[in-house]
Amino acid sequence: MAVTNQQLHDRLKDIIEALSLIADQPKAIVVPSGIGPNFSQVTAAIENQTTTLSSNHSAEMATLGLLVDGLEAQLATLLLQTDGLESELAEVKVNTDQASGSGESIAQLLEKFQDKRVNDWLGQMDGRLDTINT
CATH class of the missing domain: 1.10.287 (Helix Hairpins)
Structure with a gap:
């Protein structure tokens, strides 16, 4: 119950x-x-x-x-x-x-989305470090 x-x-x-x-x-x-x-x-x-x-x-x-x-x-x-x-x-x-036989599975799409978010965040951090170093 x-x-x-x-x-x-x-x-x-x-x-x-x-x-x-x-x-x-x-x-x-x-x-x-x-x-x-x-x-x-x-x-x-x-x-x-x-x-x-x-x-x-x-x-x-x-x-x-x-x-x-x-x-x-x-x-x-x-x-x-x-x-x-x-x-x-x-x-x-x-x-x-x-x-989902054809195309990408949901897990693959989710992984790509997460990778994109991580890469975007890392890019932002690199930009901030460049700003701090200059």
Whole structure:
């Protein structure tokens, strides 16, 4: 299944939104009712809730990590599909070259065009060097 750029964009947007929700979560610590004025009991309750909030946050981050890993897998699939497309294009080019029985093949025409561009560029550089040397 091919993944479009829009789908990747939407997925990244969802991940960023999830990160912002995690960052914006209130970290309120509520002291349970029934705890008297004993300071150590209140402290223990606060530490317990802090640990719970921290572990929940870690679990959310782990889930987010899995989402990112899934996205990386989709990107790898997209790269593989692109590689396959390049080989198909090369195959089409070879088939096209073989099909042109008379005259020059597409590859030969392309090579001549590239040679002409390189020669034109080299000529321009020679002209510039001559200008600099004089």
